[in-house]
Amino acid sequence: xxxxxxxxxxxxxxxxxxxxxxxxxxxxxxxxxxxxxxxxxxxxxxxxxxxxxxxxxxxxxxxxxxxxxxxxxxxxxxxxxxxxxxxxxxxxxxxxxxxxxxxxxxxxxxxxxxxxxxxxxxxxxxxxxxxxxxxxxxxxxxxxxxxxxxxxxxxxxxxxxxxxxxxxxxxxxxxxxxxxxxxxxxxxxxxxxxxxxxxxxxxxxxxxxxxxxxxxxxxxx
Amino acid sequence: xxxxxxxxxxxxxxxxxxxxxxxxxxxxxxxxxxxxxxxxxxxxxxxxxxxxxxxxxxxxxxxxxxxxxxxxxxxxxxxxxxxxxxxxxxxxxxxxxxxxxxxxxxxxxxxxxxxxxxxxxxxxxxxxxxxxxxxxxxxxxxxxxxxxxxxxxxxxxxxxxxxxxxxxxxxxxxxxxxxxxxxxxxxxxxxxxxxxxxxxxxxxxxxxxxxxxxxxxxxxxxxxxxxxxxxxxxxxxxxx
Numbered sequence: 359x360x361x362x363x364x365x366x367x368x369x370x371x372x373x374x375x376x377x378x379x380x381x382x383x384x385x386x387x388x389x390x391x392x393x394x395x396x397x398x399x400x401x402x403x404x405x406x407x408x409x410x411x412x413x414x415x416x417x418x419x420x421x422x423x424x425x426x427x428x429x430x431x432x433x434x435x436x437x438x439x440x441x442x443x444x445x446x447x448x449x450x451x452x453x454x455x456x457x458x459x460x461x462x463x464x465x466x467x468x469x470x471x472x473x474x475x476x477x478x479x480x481x482x483x484x485x486x487x488x489x490x491x492x493x494x495x496x497x498x499x500x501x502x503x504x505x506x507x508x509x510x511x512x513x514x515x516x517x518x519x520x521x522x523x524x525x526x527x528x529x530x531x532x533x534x535x536x537x538x539x540x541x542x543x544x545x546x547x548x549x550x551x552x553x554x555x556x557x558x559x560x561x562x563x564x565x566x567x568x569x570x571x572x573x574x575x576x577x578x579x
Numbered sequence: 580x581x582x583x584x585x586x587x588x589x590x591x592x593x594x595x596x597x598x599x600x601x602x603x604x605x606x607x608x609x610x611x612x613x614x615x616x617x618x619x620x621x622x623x624x625x626x627x628x629x630x631x632x633x634x635x636x637x638x639x640x641x642x643x644x645x646x647x648x649x650x651x652x653x654x655x656x657x658x659x660x661x662x663x664x665x666x667x668x669x670x671x672x673x674x675x676x677x678x679x680x681x682x683x684x685x686x687x688x689x690x691x692x693x694x695x696x697x698x699x700x701x702x703x704x705x706x707x708x709x710x711x712x713x714x715x716x717x718x719x720x721x722x723x724x725x726x727x728x729x730x731x732x733x734x735x736x737x738x739x740x741x742x743x744x745x746x747x748x749x750x751x752x753x754x755x756x757x758x759x760x761x762x763x764x765x766x767x768x769x770x771x772x773x774x775x776x777x778x779x780x781x782x783x784x785x786x787x788x789x790x791x792x793x794x795x796x797x798x799x800x801x802x803x804x805x806x807x808x809x810x811x812x813x814x815x816x817x818x819x
Contacts, residue, residue, distance in 0.1 A: 482666035482725075485627060486680035486732060487656040496683055500670045 362548065369549030372540045376550075379536030380557050386453050386524075386532060387517040393453075394460025394517075395510070399499065401465040402472070406494070416465065423462020429523045431455045436527040448529040455527075456520050463513055464506070471505035472498070504576055511569035515562045522558075533557060580604055581626060581736060581769070586635035588621060595621050597791035598635070603769060605735075608762045610770045610778040610799075613788035614814060619771045620663075622788075623738045626769070627651075627658040639736070656684065659729030660738040663745050665721045667713030673700065674709040677728045685732070692731075699727040703757050719750030723757050730761075737761065739770040775818055779803055787811045 404416035423431065432455030436446060446454065475498055483493035503510075522534035529535045537554040541547050581603040588596040595618040603609050611619040624630040626637055628644045628651040637644040642654060668676050677696035681687045687695070700706055703723040713721050722742055729737060739758065743751040755777050762768060762781040772778055778785050779799045786796040787808065795808040806812045 476664075476666075478662065478664055478666045479668065481629060482662065482668075483680075484652075485629060485655055485660045486728065487652050487684040488680065489652050492683055496679060497668055501668075504670060 364549060365546055366549055368544065369546045369553060372544075372550065373553065375536055375540065376533060376554060376557060379531060379533040380561060382531045383518060383521045383533040384561060386449070386456065386521050387514060390453055390456035390460055390517050391510075391514050393457040394464050394513070397457065397461035398464035398468055401461060402468045402502075403494070405465075405469065406472075419458075420462045420465050423459050424466065428455070428459045428520050429526055431458050432520075432523050433526050448524060448527045449531070451527045452521065452524040452529050452532070455523070456517050459520065460513055460517055463516075464510065467506045467509040467513075468502055471502045474505055475501050507573055507576060508569070511565060514565050514569075518562055518565070519558065580638075580640060581767075582636075582638040583622070583626070584636040584638070586622070586625065586637060587633045588618075588625060588630065589633055595791050596625070596632070599791075599793055601786065601793060601796070603736075603767065605767055606765050607783045608766075608768045608770070608781050609784050609786060610772055610782040611786045611788055612772065612775065612778055612814070616790075617788035618791040619788045620740050623660065623740045623769065623771055626738060627655050627660050629660075652684070656732050657735040658738065659732060659734035659736065660740065661722070661725050661729055661742050663741040665718070665725040665742075665745075667721045667724060669712065669714050672710050672712055673705060673716070673724050676713060676724060677731045680728065681731050695731050696727070699730045700724070702730070702760075703727045704753070717750055718746045719753045722746065722750075722754050726754075726757055726761075736767045736769070739768065739772070741771050741773065743772070743774060773818075775803070775815075787814065789814070 401416040401419055404412035407413065432452055435455045435458070436448065436451035439446065479497055479501070480493045483497040484490070488496065521532045524532050524535055525538065530539055533554055537550050541550050544550070583599050583601040586596050586599045587594065595616075599618075599622060611622070613619050621630060625632050626639070626644065628649070632645055639654060639658060642649055644651075644654065668679065671679065674693065674696055677699055678689075678692040681692040681695055682689060697706070697709065700709060703726055705720060705723055705727065708716060708720065708724075713724060716724070726742075742758070743754050746754065751774070755774060758768070758770065758777070759781055770778070770781075782799045784796055785799045785802045787794050787802065787806075787810075789808070789810045795802060795806065795811050802811070803815065806815055
């Protein structure tokens with residue numbers, strides 16, 4: 359009945375391939391965060407603009423990103439857009455899907471952070487002759503990004519884990535994809551996925567810890 | 580010259596400025612006193628266009644502040660304002676706080692902006708705090724930094740909105756000394772204040788606001804020595 363024989367050595371032989379996959383996972387997560395932060399800042403500006411249309415675009419984005427499964431979001435980028443004749447590679451689909459999700463969550467984080475910055479900050483900046491744009495860029499936004507720093511690292515961890523959803527778009531070069539293909543060839547399911555899980559854990563832990571070190575430097579005030 | 584002509588302003592149904600007429604000449608130091616809710620702080624934020632007005636006109640060197648065509652960003656470069664809450668930018672060092680507007684608004688190169696900032700910070704006695712983050716300083720020091728930050732734009736006018744009201748009593752002196760120094764240097768200043776002794780010493784004229792009306796304006800000796808307005812008499816009796 360319980361006669362599964364562990365073959366760790368065989369599974370561990372695949373470690374180099376899996377680590378290569380881990381690099382792809384990190385690459386996707388990092389890029390998706392950079393895109394996500396940029397878009398989230400844009401969405402925040404949309405919401406602050408007072409323009410109804412821009413504000414509605416931002417709100418819709420945030421609502422969809424936060425209230426539908428990330429898996430659907432990635433699926434839609436690949437197969438949904440495919441229906442319109444826009445065919446993206448699995449890599450791009452996964453990247454865009456995660457970036458979409460990141461942007462929604464981060465925009466909401468930014469909104470919370472803005473509430474913690476007194477209006478008088480922008481007012482002081484404006485009274486020095488800064489335009490609304492300059493006041494946001496040089497006074498409000500830097501504080502917003504610092505306040506959102508820890509939520510951003512959470513989102514980065516989440517982005518790493520979300521790469522495994524690449525499964526639905528046949529992504530096969532990231533950590534999950536590589537592990538899954540090795541499994542299909544060798545059936546060392548438990549060993550392979552346990553190793554992959556440890557790699558995921560090490561990556562996310564490294565992110566959280568380095569974020570803490572970085573935060574100590576950023577939050578000098 | 581700042582010319583305020585029949586300015587009215589309401590917040591909702593509350594009229595806080597009920598037709599103010601006032602002219603401040605170049606080099607003059609005017610202080611405004613009065614109870615809270617008298618409209619004196621609102622007037623200051625109207626002068627640099629942070630607050631809109633309902634009717635009347637404010638002219639700064641002939642430019643109408645609230646005219647549609649007026650470039651407020653440009654106008655504010657020559658009107659410095661310091662608030663009760665000093666509003667230091669917490670993510671920047673003291674030096675960076677003061678350099679920011681000269682660099683980003685006036686486009687002054689970094690080295691030159693730093694020179695200006697160091698000069699102004701030295702002026703207000705903060706030469707030893709350049710690399711410090713403002714939250715590490717006392718309220719009095721932060722307020723002096725805010726003054727240096729406004730001065731770094733080389734304004735022609737300085738507005739001070741109860742700049743000592745939020746300070747611990749032992750820190751008030753250092754900020755008032757900074758204002759006295761500016762006044763003696765010939766800066767055109769409008770100071771809203773509760774410091775009667777200060778008002779008496781530095782002002783060319785003192786204006787008393789009561790319920791949105793400028794009830795009396797006179798040189799300090801006259802206004803404090805022989806107040807005519809009954810509300811002013813009451814106010815002075817209460818603040819001694």
